[in-house]
Amino acid sequence: ESGEGKAKAERMFSLMDGFLKNDPISLQKDILDHVEYTVARSRFSFDDFEAYQAVSHSVRDRLIERWHDTHAYFKRKDPKRLYFFSLEFLMGRSLSNSVINLGVRDQYADALNQLGFEFEVLAEQEGDAAQGNGGLARLSACQMDSLATMDFPAWGYGLRYQYGLFRQVILDGFQHEQPDYWLNFGNPWEIERIHVSYAVKFYGTVEEQDLNGGKRKVWVPGEMVEAVAYDNPIPGYGTRNTINLRLWAAKPSDLYDMESYGTGDYINAVINRQKAETISSVLYPDDRSYQGKELRLKQQYFFVSASVQDIIRRFKDSLNDFNQFPEKVALQLNDTHPSLAIPEVMRVLVDEEFLSWKQAWDIVCKIFSCTTHTVVPEGLEKIPVDLLGSVLPRHLQIIFDINFSFMEELKKHFGLDFNRLSQMSIVEEGAVKSIRMANLSIVCCHTVNGVSRVHLDILKTKVFKDFYELWPQKFHYKTNGVTQRRWLVVSNPGLCGLISKWLGTDAWIRDMDLLMGLRDHAGDAELQQEWKMVRRINKIRLAEFIDAMTGMMVSPDAMFDVQIKRIHEYKRQLLNILGIIYRYDCIKNMKESDRRKVVPRVCIIGGKAAPGYDMAKKIIKLCHAVGETINNDSDIDDLLKLVFIPDFNVSVAELVIPGSDLSQHISTAGHEASGTGSMKFLMNGCLLLATADGATIEIIEEIGEDNMFLFGAKVHEVPKLREKAENHRVALQFARVLRMVRDGYFGYEDYFKSLCDSIEGGGDFYLLGNDFASYLEAQAAADKAFVDQERWTKMSILSTAGSGRFSSDKTVGEYAHQTWGIEPCRCPF
Template sequence: PAAEQKGRTDLLFKLMNQYLKNDVFSIQKSIVNHVEYTVARSRFKFDDFEAYQATSYSVRDRLIESWNDTQLFFKDKDPKRIYFLSMEFLMGRSLLNSIYNLGIKDTYAEALRQLGFDLEVLVEQERDAALGNGGLGRLAACFLDSLATLDYPAWGYGLRYEYGLFKQVIKDGFQHERPDYWLNFGNPWEIERVHITYPVKFYGKVEETMRDGRKHFEWIPSEMVEAVAYDNPIPGFDTNNTINLRLWAAKPSSEFNIQSYDTGDYVNAILNKQHAETISSVLYPDDRTYQGKELRLKQQHFFVSASLQDIIRRFKDRNDNINDLVNKVALQINDTHPTIGVVELMRTLIDDEGLDWKTAWGITTKVFTFTNHSVVPEVLEKWPVEILGNVLPRHLQIIYDINFLFLEDLKKKYGNDYDRLARMSIIEEGEKKSVRMATLALVTCQTVNGVSEIHTDLMKSMLFKDFYELWPHKFQNKTNGVTQRRWLAFSNPGLGDIITKWLETDAWMKNLDLLSDLRKYVDDPHLQEEWLRVRRQNKSRLATYIEMISGVKVSIDALFDVQVKRIHEYKRQFLNILSIIHRYDCIKNISPEERKKVVPRVCIIGGKAAPGYEIAKKIIKLVHAVGEKLNNDPDIGHLLKLVFVPDYNVSVAELVIPASDLSQHISTAGNEASGTGSMKFAMNGCLILGTMDGANIEIREEIGHENMFIFGARANEVPKLRAQRKEFQPPREFRRVVGMIRNGVFGHQEHFQALCDTVDGQGEDLYLLGNDFLSYLEAQEAVDKAFADRNRWAKMSILSTAGSGKFSSDRTMKEYAEQSWDIQTCKRPL
């Protein structure tokens, strides 16, 4: 009855306007309620972890409010949306970031203080969400923060791994991997959507039939898995918008394969189904090594298929004509990992929506854009035709069709240039026929971009040269960035306050270019003093941590020299260690008088090695062996220390970066696509010792070469140097330090031979450690000299921060929005 209906509507409206309040008392009430009713502890007795849980649930309530209203607003306005598809999102912790972004951090701190808890302590209770390997996954996380903050109608889509990146445990200097079962104690930051599920199909066969007088292909899968949505609200900073990161978990499908129950083997039928859940169980921990594992391909298809079904359903809620998809949807593929989605969209449009090939192709090639994240061809994904055809038989057919038409076009242009056709074909012929995923992405995407200027140039001139010649208009550059909220304002609040004080505004938190105004005050002794004082406090915090994890006492007067990132030969942690050994050797061999002139250093190295990457693991062992030797040498004392920070992750980075004086980004030129760690360090006033590689080049342009320490061969010299390796004689200093390792000065003689072999002897020194060694040592001397002059260092440090405005991911996201996605902002009013 109408009256009843009206009464209900009135009531709902009354209830709906009851937003949560954000005064101290209301927050306390909400925390304590969660202690009782969610965590189910007594409000009179709960510990730090339970307080963390209850606090998080109370923040989650506020996030949900904002999420709901933002999504309603988006639904109502129905703007063109950007969907960011990525296998990895390295989010780190959420509590502090959420309350800062919602603008309620101080109130929460006060509310907790009155309850007898310290926010800083509670924050440490949270486990990192480590659903990524390193730079690529962290970039995706920074992008989401920027998209929310800039009010873009964006969603992220990925996988809800039950095991994130492994935990690194060090025993006797060796890395061991421990599973990261991060969901063990619950995850207050996600919302399980039991009703949002999609079936994802695998295996089986394709049958050809006729439908409406046209050839039709019917995929009859033999496995079906259910994808269940988990939503992770991403609040913007200083805006009412909260966007969504939707992660998919695999659940066994309840409808499929019912007949197996009828065989009488009820228990085995259920056990077989459980197998399905393994699809989203674990993140592959290999950075940059292509493995060709079937499960990985299943992960890729699983998450893009569920995402596309979800996206098309949402589109259809408001639109009738599928051709309008191009006006409403932009799909970004983060590296080649989600590329199978291109084929899945073709399949959906043709097989399910009944479109003809040409129309489907027209839509598909307009909605997708592609970012490449690597420089070298060896890491590009290639799926053996055998595997792909088995797991996704219909997709392989479509890939062959795409390739056929593409090659036909090429022949018209290039005639019988078969070498070129073979190079450009999506299918790689050879012993093991395979599908080149990057080629597939290039052929089907509207734009392709590199992640720094040098990387994009290398893409055009080497990696994808043929394609650049064919379609120059497709190629763009989008230099990476990082969010200054997490990486400066929230993790280094002391420095943030100084910046705000001197600029007389905190607007830099949304417009990082404003940092350049710091240049005006760079000579002001007051600014320099305040600057150095905060940096010292940060170093002191890190020193305490170092002592806790390693037992090594370090002096905060020493220069903190840091290299933290994944361990990789091309990143050259080994070069760093060799120079530390050189320094050690020098100190040992000078007089006590001369020792007084040495600038004391604390060398800090951290990072994970891929579990199967033996050389990288030996590098970790070597750091420990060298550290053991020099940290306990009475001749050396505080002049030189070397510590390894175990289990480097987002939250460790938040501690280390603000406390670093110098950071090293020393990859062999032409190998690091961009690097984003360097940007975080520069923002925090840490000086960079680096090569002319990746984003370093652009950082140098912004900060000034006189405020950085640059060394080593340039990218254009590298191929020649590699070709001349046979005639190359490494310098005496280099041979000496490598010899020290070989001769067992640091013990474990046998263990390190294979590592030494990579840079001398039969080894090719592929990454040119020997070539760059002397120029590296010179740069190191320049560092010492600069650090000895306190004022000069302070100035350089301030100028680093002042020059880092370009490296905000806000800038990067605006460029994508304007140049690739063609989307507008959609800001929810309060």
């Protein structure tokens, strides 16, 4: 550095008090300063919410210090970086997670106590950041936490929606959707970077121009929108590393002059400009049916284009030779939503950086990898060619060119097998000619990952069979994982303390394999006693929450049986409800002497239905109708309760999971790509009642079949069972409970008719009838195990002990090593 620069830096440093301090007095001072100057309340009078705001800002200051240091360090070392592209990140709340990862949880709690506040109470003031739908989006959030904790030089990129996932309101048992205008109260967890912005182009035409004797393509856009960065620091645990999640918001672009000829004209022009902001205004609430809407396409391209510009700028800051691009950049596509990044990188390299097509293609083939999260064919995105050609004319040409070369390669490989060619083509012919985004991704990515072992099998043998035959080396899987920081340390401090006590260390927070050490103590009466105590306290907390949300009193002595996840036919919440009706019917018809043997249950269901998903909405209504009958039946009393928890989200999950005894993961085998909820329950010592689907198959390997309640058809049996038009094995009980619904026992028989029709006769695609008998058996086995509390507690401890393999640290480590080729880059403390 120059002498002048150094002198300036020294003077700056002398003006500073050094880094922020974390002793209780310094923290109190910082919090009060934020009350006064940031929140602009008097430090002598502020409420819980204002205290939350001030505390958050003081935590944010600490995040910013580390985030600056991390980026300065990355810049200096210039390692290969991972860029994680996802249209959805389901972050939930940030305060508790941040103070835990920063290692200042206790200091804050003390500081607040001395100011007369309780940390827990303030943490509850925070709203959820719900910038995503379900599993895919929460997985991205867990992986960001692991990337930071494991010191990987990674960036997340996504969209900053003004409206997150809708709030679910239940009126008379029906779901209603309310907009989630989550930024209303400010968001201390993001940093607006008005100077980090890029113009994103849409529409227009492609012109050919002469260039040094050759031709080149120039895209003349019809619309420009500005993408402005909002940075969300992601702190790692036990490290100074704090990485960045950069989300883009749309703002009107200044690049176009307006010329107006009157006041009305001018006003309209301004209003039209303002419309640019709609691109990032709202998250699409469907998690797996593709709509083919223009706005969605614009969202995808908007975030992809801004991110690619950002990455290329960063690359050029240090190097100028694109041949080295693959040594510095790994680009991960979270499902096909960001796959426009592929033609976008081609376009930038060829049209703007003037590389040859071949050079650009070589680079593209080295940098991209993707993960697919579904087996449902309706989930595969297809963009109508007309739409793509109008919004992104140059990209359509590039995709056609990629496809042309791909088809030539295929012909060499398979000959003129037109059937195969048309199935594998990126372009789907037909009534609506479309671009298959999955095919585009597979052609261009060096690696395609599934999210569990069985998911990869299904991709290889069904969904992408042809591609697997062509490129077997491209297909891999990384079993999903979840972060133990949020799903144990933040959400279950009681159990967390107990685990550390018995393991004699808290090192498992960074190394989950250590949990296996609990196996040695699973039979220990003292541990069992303490384990039960902690779990009971969590159940009481959940019971209080249920009371607050629904006005229903439930007893913590009962077994808490939980199914929380998006409502979907393949996840079979309906099977659960029919099982509950069966239980109800049995209790009603029991002799008094038998009633005493019944294990009391509180059945808890929660989840959102996509606004246009009729069957899912009917399932929610049925749950309420059945609950209404059961909960008000004085014959039943405390033996059975059915609770629907409204507006299920990340923070609700944090409360419900630690308080559950039994949790259900009962998808029709072959439909749940992985499932991650099960892993959160497992960590928290909740027993699983499950089908052998997705990651459950691997969970069985870790904890053994006799530590859970397994039932139902296996993946390989499902196709055969479906072939039978008539389902022979449908249990009598199944017909009986279905009849109760049809006959209007719970009211609304007309409304429920189509729901009943969907699972009766040959139409029972998800095999509820087939699996019902074995489902009931598994439920009975759970009852039996629960009576023997010693056995149950042992199973519970063994579940936690076997959950180490399902930490996202493990998943991310495998991705880093096998797919991305990145190394840790740890910022010195």
